[in-house]
Amino acid sequence: xxxxxxxxxxxxxxxxxxxxxxxxxxxxxxxxxxxxxxxxxxxxxxxxxxxxxxxxxxxxxxxxxxxxxxxxxxxxxxxxxxxxxxxxxxxxxxxxxxxxxxxxxxxxxxxxxxxxxxxxxxxxxxxxxxxxxxxxxxxxxxxxxxxxxxxxxxxxxx
Amino acid sequence: xxxxxxxxxxxxxxxxxxxxxxxxxxxxxxxxxxxxxxxxxxxxxxxxxxxxxxxxxxxxxxxxxxxxxxxxxxxxxxxxxxxxxxxxxxxxxxxxxxxxxxxxxxxxxxxxxxxxxxxxxxxxxxxxxxxxxxxxxxxxxxxxxxxxxxxxxxxxxxxxxxxxxxxxxxxxxxxxxxxxxxxxxxxxxxxxxxxxxxxxxxxxxxxxxxxxxxxxxxxxxxxxxxxxxxxxxxxxxxxxxxxxxxxxxxxxxxxxxxxxxxxxxxxxxxxxxxxxxxxxxxxxxxxxxxxxxxxxxxxxxxxxxxxxxxxxxxxxxxxxxxxxxxxxxxxxxxxxxxxxxxxxxxxxxxxxxxxxxxxxxxxxxxxxxxxxxxxxxxxxxxxxxxxxxxxxxxxxxxxxxxxxxxxxxxxxxxxxxxxxxxxxxxxxxxxxxxxxxxxxxxxxxxxxxxxxxxxxxxxxxxxxxxxxxxxxxxxxxxxxxxxxxxxxxxxxxxxxxxxxxxxxxxxxxxxxxxxxxxxxxxxxxxxxxxxxxxxxxxxxxxxxxxxxxxxxxxxxxxxxxxxxxxxxxxxxxxxxxxxxxxxxxxxxxxxxxxxxxxxxxxxxxxxxxxxxxxxxxxxxxxxxxxxxxxxxxxxxxxxxxxxxxxxxxxxxxxxxxxxxxxxxxxxxxxxxxxxxxxxxxxxxxxxxxxxxxxxxxxxxxxxxxxxxxxxxxxxxxxxxxxxxxxxxxxxxxxxxxxxxxxxxxxxxxxxxxxxxxxxxxxxxxxxxxxxxxxxxxxxxxxxxxxxx
Numbered sequence: 042x043x044x045x046x047x048x049x050x051x052x053x054x055x056x057x058x059x060x061x062x063x064x065x066x067x068x069x070x071x072x073x074x075x076x077x078x079x080x081x082x083x084x085x086x087x088x089x090x091x092x093x094x095x096x097x098x099x100x101x102x103x104x105x106x107x108x109x110x111x112x113x114x115x116x117x118x119x120x121x122x123x124x125x126x127x128x129x130x131x132x133x134x135x136x137x138x139x140x141x142x143x144x145x146x147x148x149x150x151x152x153x154x155x156x157x158x159x160x161x162x163x164x165x166x167x168x169x170x171x172x173x174x175x176x177x178x179x180x181x182x183x184x185x186x187x188x189x190x191x192x193x194x195x196x197x198x199x
Numbered sequence: 200x201x202x203x204x205x206x207x208x209x210x211x212x213x214x215x216x217x218x219x220x221x222x223x224x225x226x227x228x229x230x231x232x233x234x235x236x237x238x239x240x241x242x243x244x245x246x247x248x249x250x251x252x253x254x255x256x257x258x259x260x261x262x263x264x265x266x267x268x269x270x271x272x273x274x275x276x277x278x279x280x281x282x283x284x285x286x287x288x289x290x291x292x293x294x295x296x297x298x299x300x301x302x303x304x305x306x307x308x309x310x311x312x313x314x315x316x317x318x319x320x321x322x323x324x325x326x327x328x329x330x331x332x333x334x335x336x337x338x339x340x341x342x343x344x345x346x347x348x349x350x351x352x353x354x355x356x357x358x359x360x361x362x363x364x365x366x367x368x369x370x371x372x373x374x375x376x377x378x379x380x381x382x383x384x385x386x387x388x389x390x391x392x393x394x395x396x397x398x399x400x401x402x403x404x405x406x407x408x409x410x411x412x413x414x415x416x417x418x419x420x421x422x423x424x425x426x427x428x429x430x431x432x433x434x435x436x437x438x439x440x441x442x443x444x445x446x447x448x449x450x451x452x453x454x455x456x457x458x459x460x461x462x463x464x465x466x467x468x469x470x471x472x473x474x475x476x477x478x479x480x481x482x483x484x485x486x487x488x489x490x491x492x493x494x495x496x497x498x499x500x501x502x503x504x505x506x507x508x509x510x511x512x513x514x515x516x517x518x519x520x521x522x523x524x525x526x527x528x529x530x531x532x533x534x535x536x537x538x539x540x541x542x543x544x545x546x547x548x549x550x551x552x553x554x555x556x557x558x559x560x561x562x563x564x565x566x567x568x569x570x571x572x573x574x575x576x577x578x579x580x581x582x583x584x585x586x587x588x589x590x591x592x593x594x595x596x597x598x599x600x601x602x603x604x605x606x607x608x609x610x611x612x613x614x615x616x617x618x619x620x621x622x623x624x625x626x627x628x629x630x631x632x633x634x635x636x637x638x639x640x641x642x643x644x645x646x647x648x649x650x651x652x653x654x655x656x657x658x659x660x661x662x663x664x665x666x667x668x669x670x671x672x673x674x675x676x677x678x679x680x681x682x683x684x685x686x687x688x689x690x691x692x693x694x695x696x697x698x699x700x701x702x703x704x705x706x707x708x709x710x711x712x713x714x715x716x717x718x719x720x721x722x723x724x725x726x727x728x729x730x731x732x733x734x735x736x737x738x739x740x741x742x743x744x745x746x747x748x749x750x751x752x753x754x755x756x757x758x759x760x761x762x763x764x765x766x767x768x769x770x771x772x773x774x775x776x777x778x779x780x781x782x783x784x785x786x787x788x789x790x791x792x793x794x795x796x797x798x799x800x801x802x803x804x805x806x807x808x809x810x811x812x813x814x815x816x817x818x819x820x821x822x823x824x825x826x827x828x829x830x831x832x833x834x835x836x837x838x839x840x841x842x843x844x845x846x847x848x849x850x851x852x853x854x855x856x857x858x859x860x861x862x863x864x865x866x867x868x869x870x871x872x873x874x875x876x877x878x879x880x881x882x883x884x885x886x887x888x889x890x891x892x893x894x895x896x897x898x899x900x901x902x903x904x905x906x907x908x909x910x911x912x913x914x915x916x917x918x919x920x921x922x923x924x925x926x927x928x929x930x931x932x933x934x935x936x937x938x939x940x941x942x943x944x945x946x947x948x949x950x951x952x953x954x955x956x957x958x959x960x961x962x963x964x965x966x967x968x969x970x971x972x973x974x975x976x977x978x979x980x981x982x983x984x985x986x987x
Contacts, residue, residue: 063317077233078226080452082398083485087906090398118226131224135216138871141879142707143223144230144398144452169914176906178397178453179707181878182914 047111051076052120060107066100067091069107070117078118078147082176089175092148093117099155101174118147121154129195130154130188139188141179148175153189157196163189200866200926203720204788209727210720211934214871218731219711228450231402232482234417239404240269242468242481243319245309245326246491247301250337250562250899251350252330254297257309262325267318270475271326272310272467274298280437282470284353286429288460288678289536291362291527292353293565295463300333302350302525303564304899305490307463312471312479335899336360339499339522339559350525350560362527362558367541367618373553376514380505384589389968390578392497392522392563392893393886394489394903395570396911397706399452401492402482403465405472412438414473415445418465421454421704422744423447425681427736429461430469437473448734454706455883456569456746459530460493490904493530493566494893497522498578502586510596512605514551515617517543517582521558521567528565530746531574532676532683538568538575541618542667545583546627546837547605552617562899571883571944573668574747580664581969584949588660588956589965597644598953599635602663603628613930620667622835623929623937626863630925631663631839634861637923638841651961656846656985658958662950666836668938669752673829678743682829685753686740687761689718690823693811695804697722697729699761702742703754704734708940709872710750714758716868717934721762722769723789723803740825748836748938751868752929757828759933764824769806772822775815776801834929834937838862840950846958848987851977853889853955855918860946863925865937874922877943881920884947886912888969959983
């Protein structure tokens with residue numbers, strides 16, 4: 042199978058790789074770059090555990106080919122904390138018990154970030170709609186909504 | 200209930216922020232698929248498209264030519280080591296890989312070992328399998344008909360598809376009570392097969408080290424010690440020895456019972472690693488998970504309830520057909536093939552009851568215990584709560600009033616049920632009243648009457664459930680002979696910090712936090728200073744794992760008991776340090792002081808240091824204890840849930856307008872974590888009630904085998920749950936706690952089903968089977984002339 046040399050900027054750092062055409066972005070991140078925070082939960086693009094930001098837009102990295110990320114910027118959960126300081130959305134999930142097993146959490150955090158970048162004061166309905174592509178089996182979603190509301194308030198304070 | 204300890208110590212009752220979160224919010228969890236070992240190979244599985252077929256041949260030639268494919272393992276390979284069949288947790292037998300025939304669609308047929316996961320998938324595509332289809336048995340009633348194909352041809356002399364017959368109660372006395380009853384209602388109910396679908400699927404990394412002859416398996420398992428012993432027993436003859444097997448449950452992305460069984464994939468990966476001498480990773484994809492892993496429910500129930508004219512229930516009779524798939528691979532305690540189904544008398548003072556369950560084989564994947572069912576309590580609660588509403592409808596009595604009339608009164612606890620359980624404590628009327636007040640029950644009934652007059656469909660459904668958890672006392676409870684105690688091992692370091700290890704295994708329930716709070720409560724050492732570990736069989740004391748809401752009742756209790764043993768030794772050391780008699784000492788959180796001279800005291804930290812630097816002569820140094828806790832009884836959490844639904848007459852869509860859940864799990868360790876368990880459980884109660892079903896066509900093709908058809912609720916369908924509590928401590932648990940993990944999956948589905956039936960009752964509807972899909976409701980409305 043043909044391989045391609047690609048360069049992807051991940052959390053601000055340029056990373057090079059030699060990939061098969063069919064390699065999924067989620068596998069590039071998890072296996073080639075050893076960033077295992079992004080998770081795999083299904084094979085039909087439903088669960089959203091693999092959500093990352095591609096040039097700032099939330100995408101399901103299981104349904105993006107690595108070659109599609111060539112020359113572009115990818116943000117993953119590992120890039121949220123800066124200089125030892127948690128991102129408000131990470132703080133919110135911790136404060137509000139927005140996670141239990143933690144498996145859907147990175148996807149939820151990235152989707153939350155993307156929402157808060159475009160909506161400063163999201164309503165409960167806005168949040169539920171934004172995370173409707175992220176499945177969670179543990180929390181029943183109530184605390185996830187509260188976590189993102191907490192983060193929105195924190196970001197407005199800044 | 201106000202906490203007894205300060206926020207700094209953070210014992211019971213504090214909503215302590217979770218100690219496990221820092222790694223999860225950073226994406227630094229360590230799940231099985233995150234593990235990468237040097238030289239690690241990848242395994243993928245060839246699966247049967249047929250539900251029942253003779254295996255004629257497997258040709259691996261093309262697969263072995265794919266660059267990077269190292270081996271193809273078949274049943275014949277495993278048969279050489281007598282590993283092609285193995286026991287299930289219910290002492291039936293299951294295929295690891297078939298040699299004669301396949302018995303369910305998606306059954307494992309061969310495994311490909313390759314250098315990376317994409318190549319392994321290529322290898323799977325290239326394996327050629329020849330099948331000869333056999334007649335398929337899907338309907339469990341037909342499976343019992345004379346002349347039905349006998350599925351388990353591997354069992355010598357087996358002439359039918361029966362697995363077991365189980366019964367509880369007094370059939371004759373119950374029949375007599377029915378004969379004398381004023382009123383009797385009966386109802387058939389089907390609780391369909393569903394799948395737990397935790398967001399992380401199942402998998403393992405099996406790593407056999409040829410030099411040390413030690414096998415380490417990183418595995419998505421809720422019960423690591425039981426797995427270790429099973430592997431030692433099953434594969435002892437090929438050289439695996441229990442002291443050289445290490446099972447590590449790392450972080451687990453949700454279990455809910457789906458990660459208890461020993462799936463063939465694990466065993467094949469272990470065999471591959473032993474033979475090849477390299478680590479082998481196997482992680483199933485979602486479709487494999489939904490189509491082949493342990494399912495839940497699949498109970499065909501016939502229920503009858505007898506009562507007096509005034510609504511007093513007098514007798515209950517239930518007959519159930521349990522569709523187990525091709526083998527009994529449930530994970531019930533061994534003496535309970537139908538789990539704890541005999542809790543089916545529920546919250547009511549039923550003097551006579553009889554329940555029987557018949558297990559049957561069909562051409563489907565095996566299972567039955569999963570999806571937060573508490574060992575079939577979901578089935579039992581759905582049955583009693585639905586038939587109670589059927590009775591209410593028959594008597595034209597308000598369902599809340601009927602329940603209040605029949606609740607076991609508070610004064611009767613401990614209460615011996617007609618089917619043999621001793622309920623520890625309960626105050627059912629208080630919980631229901633609280634729920635009714637919180638939701639504004641009377642106003643809702645008024646609103647319903649007004650809406651009904653206008654042709655609008657609104658329903659109110661109640662579920663007043665009693666749970667039964669904490670398996671369990673060694674007299675009655677074992678799995679494969681291993682008693683269901685659980686354990687805690689606590690060690691205090693010289694600087695007053697603690698390491699505490701337990702025999703359970705959290706998959707999101709927050710044990711690293713709640714167990715630390717238990718130690719903090721008992722010893723006064725801040726929970727922040729207590730390091731909790733679970734899941735590594737090399738270090739953790741033996742336990743039976745986490746499922747069926749058993750952790751707090753068993754391991755939590757063990758934690759308290761071990762901490763109390765430590766406190767006893769601490770007292771002796773304190774007496775030595777303070778130069779007084781033990782009887783002169785008084786304990787308050789975190790310190791011993793001399794009676795009458797409170798300024799003469801020693802903190803637990805002083806004592807910990809002294810245990811290593813100044814212990815009394817003749818006493819062993821150190822400050823630690825182990826407890827293997829054998830619970831004297833199960834615990835009985837309970838609650839009352841009320842659900843309000845509005846039904847769209849054009850689409851049949853059921854919308855949950857409000858859902859009030861009043862839960863009682865006894866004394867609460869961490870209120871925030873308890874509420875989180877209930878939120879999640881309610882979502883997993885709503886899902887089977889409205890959305891989820893795994894079904895099969897007559898050829899055994901699965902319907903619902905991917906997330907396209909199997910509808911796990913998103914944040915859009917899930918309402919904002921309203922929670923409240925009553926607190927009725929368990930009289931026998933050292934902390935008065937009961938466990939809560941599955942209460943909501945038990946209580947929610949009947950509340951929702953009852954609400955829908957209530958909305959349609961005036962049209963003559965008595966029962967609707969779950970899942971209550973828009974299609975089902977719309978058909979009813981059309982039939983009754985009420986569709987828009």
